Amino acid sequence: MKDFKPEIKESSEWLSKIGADPTGGMTRLLYTPEWIDAQLALKKAFDTAGLTTSRDAVGNLFGRLTGSKYPDKVILTGSHIDTVVNGGNLDGQFGIEASFMAIKYLKETYGAPLRTLEVVSLAEEEGSRFPYVFWGSKNIVGSAKAEDVRDICDADCVNFVDAMHAAGFHFRPESEPVRSDIAAFVELHIEQGKVLETEGKNIGVVTSIVGQRRYDIRLKGEANHAGTTPMSYRKDTVYAFSRICYESIEKARAEGDPLVLTFGKVEPKPNTVNVVPGFTHFTIDCRHTDKATLVRFTKEIEADIQRIAGEMGITAEIDLWMDEDPIPMDKQLVACLSHLCEANKANYRLMHSGAGHDSQIFAPRVPTVMIFVPSINGISHNPAEKTNQADLDEGVRMLAHTLYQLAYTEQGGNI
Amino acid sequence: MKDFKPEIKESSEWLSKIGADPTGGMTRLLYTPEWIDAQLALKKAFDTAGLTTSRDAVGNLFGRLTGSKYPDKVILTGSHIDTVVNGGNLDGQFGIEASFMAIKYLKETYGAPLRTLEVVSLAEEEGSRFPYVFWGSKNIVGSAKAEDVRDICDADCVNFVDAMHAAGFHFRPESEPVRSDIAAFVELHIEQGKVLETEGKNIGVVTSIVGQRRYDIRLKGEANHAGTTPMSYRKDTVYAFSRICYESIEKARAEGDPLVLTFGKVEPKPNTVNVVPGFTHFTIDCRHTDKATLVRFTKEIEADIQRIAGEMGITAEIDLWMDEDPIPMDKQLVACLSHLCEANKANYRLMHSGAGHDSQIFAPRVPTVMIFVPSINGISHNPAEKTNQADLDEGVRMLAHTLYQLAYTEQGGNI
Numbered sequence: 129m130k131d132f133k134p135e136i137k138e139s140s141e142w143l144s145k146i147g148a149d150p151t152g153g154m155t156r157l158l159y160t161p162e163w164i165d166a167q168l169a170l171k172k173a174f175d176t177a178g179l180t181t182s183r184d185a186v187g188n189l190f191g192r193l194t195g196s197k198y199p200d201k202v203i204l205t206g207s208h209i210d211t212v213v214n215g216g217n218l219d220g221q222f223g224i225e226a227s228f229m230a231i232k233y234l235k236e237t238y239g240a241p242l243r244t245l246e247v248v249s250l251a252e253e254e255g256s257r258f259p260y261v262f263w264g265s266k267n268i269v270g271s272a273k274a275e276d277v278r279d280i281c282d283a284d285c286v287n288f289v290d291a292m293h294a295a296g297f298h299f300r301p302e303s304e305p306v307r308s309d310i311a312a313f314v315e316l317h318i319e320q321g322k323v324l325e326t327e328g329k330n331i332g333v334v335t336s337i338v339g340q341r342r343y344d345i346r347l348k349g350e351a352n353h354a355g356t357t358p359m360s361y362r363k364d365t366v367y368a369f370s371r372i373c374y375e376s377i378e379k380a381r382a383e384g385d386p387l388v389l390t391f392g393k394v395e396p397k398p399n400t401v402n403v404v405p406g407f408t409h410f411t412i413d414c415r416h417t418d419k420a421t422l423v424r425f426t427k428e429i430e431a432d433i434q435r436i437a438g439e440m441g442i443t444a445e446i447d448l449w450m451d452e453d454p455i456p457m458d459k460q461l462v463a464c465l466s467h468l469c470e471a472n473k474a475n476y477r478l479m480h481s482g483a484g485h486d487s488q489i490f491a492p493r494v495p496t497v498m499i500f501v502p503s504i505n506g507i508s509h510n511p512a513e514k515t516n517q518a519d520l521d522e523g524v525r526m527l528a529h530t531l532y533q534l535a536y537t538e539q540g541g542n543i
Numbered sequence: 544m545k546d547f548k549p550e551i552k553e554s555s556e557w558l559s560k561i562g563a564d565p566t567g568g569m570t571r572l573l574y575t576p577e578w579i580d581a582q583l584a585l586k587k588a589f590d591t592a593g594l595t596t597s598r599d600a601v602g603n604l605f606g607r608l609t610g611s612k613y614p615d616k617v618i619l620t621g622s623h624i625d626t627v628v629n630g631g632n633l634d635g636q637f638g639i640e641a642s643f644m645a646i647k648y649l650k651e652t653y654g655a656p657l658r659t660l661e662v663v664s665l666a667e668e669e670g671s672r673f674p675y676v677f678w679g680s681k682n683i684v685g686s687a688k689a690e691d692v693r694d695i696c697d698a699d700c701v702n703f704v705d706a707m708h709a710a711g712f713h714f715r716p717e718s719e720p721v722r723s724d725i726a727a728f729v730e731l732h733i734e735q736g737k738v739l740e741t742e743g744k745n746i747g748v749v750t751s752i753v754g755q756r757r758y759d760i761r762l763k764g765e766a767n768h769a770g771t772t773p774m775s776y777r778k779d780t781v782y783a784f785s786r787i788c789y790e791s792i793e794k795a796r797a798e799g800d801p802l803v804l805t806f807g808k809v810e811p812k813p814n815t816v817n818v819v820p821g822f823t824h825f826t827i828d829c830r831h832t833d834k835a836t837l838v839r840f841t842k843e844i845e846a847d848i849q850r851i852a853g854e855m856g857i858t859a860e861i862d863l864w865m866d867e868d869p870i871p872m873d874k875q876l877v878a879c880l881s882h883l884c885e886a887n888k889a890n891y892r893l894m895h896s897g898a899g900h901d902s903q904i905f906a907p908r909v910p911t912v913m914i915f916v917p918s919i920n921g922i923s924h925n926p927a928e929k930t931n932q933a934d935l936d937e938g939v940r941m942l943a944h945t946l947y948q949l950a951y952t953e954q955g956g957n958i
Binding site for chain 1: 734735736737738741753755757767768769770771772773774775776779781782784785786787788789792795796800801802803804805806807808809810811814815816817818819820826828830896897898899921923924
């Protein structure tokens with residue numbers, strides 16, 4: 129297969145100009161001028177490449193290469209065009225570029241596929257402008273609800289619906305049926321972690337996306353003078369927090385991979401050197417690929433928190449505000465992709481995704497698989513986000529192999 | 544002895560009006576109009592009571608009842624007139640009112656003392672306006688240095704020296720000798736803790752003021768994605784903090800009273816739910832009445848921090864920015880006061896002070912003792928600061944007994 133490196137470089141330089149900021153990062157938020165420009169530039173590129181372009185009501189962009197034998201079986205591939213504020217130029221964007229490059233290559237090399245190939249530039253995934261995530265993919269599978277965005281605003285108090293209308297888009301009409309022609313979804317994305325790098329692998333075949341449970345915990349004890357209050361009189365919420373955090377992480381480490389547990393935010397009050405903190409707010413983020421394990425482990429932590437707080441005369445308010453199930457990728461597609469990696473001598477491994485992706489919206493409805501390429505030092509959501517050119521190239525090639533298998537062979541990866 | 548309760552109530556209502564804020568609290572910062580008004584009001588009251596008033600260069604106010612036999616032996620008594628921002632109406636102020644009431648009572652009842660009695664309203668103790676503490680007492684004993692305040696400013700960028708000059712005061716001329724006539728200092732203060740309340744005592748005879756060591760600790764690890772970073776890859780500074788805090792407080796509890804250890808401030812970065820915190824800043828405040836124990840214990844904690852951080856691949860920067868020795872009160876005065884408590888059937892106990900007081904500035908130079916009265920629920924530095932009227936009364940009476948013993952008897956408490 130061809131060397132995509134020159135095209136990857138050229139494509140990235142071209143698309144990264146739209147929404148570039150002076151720090152070398154990218155800011156391309158949903159329905160902003162940069163976002164509109166990027167979708168228009170991609171549309172033009174898709175047109176020029178001979179793909180049939182279309183946009184749906186909310187602004188997802190499609191470039192279609194119609195299948196000669198099974199035109200109504202669509203192999204959809206792509207990622208999201210939006211970025212976080214001051215993000216890098218790979219997260220989302222590279223998946224679209226790679227899908228486009230792979231389809232162009234297949235078209236030029238093999239002509240029309242048996243099944244239809246479609247590249248998609250999804251409208252939104254990050255939730256960076258409005259407090260809502262997966263707006264693009266959720267509209268394609270029909271799970272987005274108008275009432276969930278009707279009253280939300282961005283940091284400048286611009287309403288979601290007003291921003292959508294100003295950009296020339298609108299809600300999907302309820303009378304319009306949800307697409308039923310998607311036979312598979314394939315997404316290439318950077319890992320955003322350093323498992324591949326650490327293990328010296330170039331490709332990750334994603335078997336599942338972790339489930340997540342997030343908590344806000346509020347400990348209420350008693351604020352006291354740090355000098356005049358003997359240790360036995362205290363209801364010190366930072367002491368309680370420290371025991372909860374230490375014992376929970378020890379327990380998580382004993383549980384082992386793929387469980388991860390993070391105490392990312394800690395906010396004592398009054399948060400000053402000479403007062404025993406009478407109140408502490410902290411967060412817990414726990415992820416696992418297995419729902420039963422995730423629920424069992426977090427319920428144990430909840431019980432531990434109540435027990436430790438109780439022993440210290442402290443009250444604990446536990447608020448579970450995010451509870452997302454793990455999403456397995458399609459077994460047939462994982463097997464197909466693994467087989468292709470082996471056949472093409474790719475240095476790959478099976479792995480789960482610890483971060484959320486559009487694929488988790490597609491996976492419950494259509495056979496879905498993800499391909500990961502390494503992130504240097506695991507950095508993402510940062511202008512320093514980077515992947516070796518050789519790894520990007522390997523990613524595009526494995527994507528092209530996969531799309532060939534799905535769209536150009538009669539068997540179609542057994543999906 | 545007389546019942547001081549009506550006078551305590553009247554005096555508090557009168558003086559608390561100066562610097563009162565709408566929340567029921569007090570804000571009377573050094574060299575502000577409220578501070579000037581309070582010192583002028585006290586001066587007028589001292590004058591009216593027949594005391595000889597004077598103010599030193601920096602604004603300490605004295606009311607003198609000259610001794611008939613040993614006029615150059617001064618029994619000094621009082622506390623500080625400044626408050627914290629939105630403080631209560633007992634911390635500092637009550638000690639001045641009590642000293643004034645006791646001297647007035649002694650004068651009315653017994654006439655002139657053998658030794659001179661002086662009430663002092665100290666200019667500043669809290670460090671609430673400028674980053675400097677004990678400005679009042681340090682100027683009396685000659686340990687205040689002009690260079691330490693010359694370049695400091697308040698929150699509105701007003702320079703210390705400008706504020707002092709604007710209030711009509713100036714540095715103590717270097718040619719002026721430090722007072723050598725102070726034979727004893729006696730300070731009545733609220734406990735600011737709840738040891739007395741918990742043990743059902745009305746009077747605390749202070750044997751020493753704790754030494755304090757305060758630290759800023761900065762842990763540097765690695766910020767990582769909370770989902771994509773396996774536990775074994777992490778350099779999680781909140782995990783390191785939690786182990787340090789938990790193990791240190793367990794160790795402090797095992798060490799036992801009077802050691803106290805507080806982790807009052809914790810500030811992780813970026814302090815968000817889904818990022819492993821790569822940096823954490825926290826403080827340690829450790830106090831003990833014995834210097835050797837304080838130093839040995841904190842050095843153990845320093846070593847523990849380095850060991851725990853090292854085991855986790857984290858670097859720890861340890862900054863010891865406050866290192867104050869414990870200050871014992873005068874043994875003779877403690878014995879004298881204890882004896883008076885017993886003779887007058889006061890429900891008292893010997894105890895240390897966990898908070899700093901002007902007495903620690905006097906104690907290394909002149910025989911000094913403190914009397915504590917209980918603080919309801921241990922609350923201080925807060926508008927809710929309160930002490931039962933009966934306890935305030937008992938405090939004034941024990942102070943009057945002490946001043947009588949020191950100023951009116953030939954033996955003078957053996958000092």
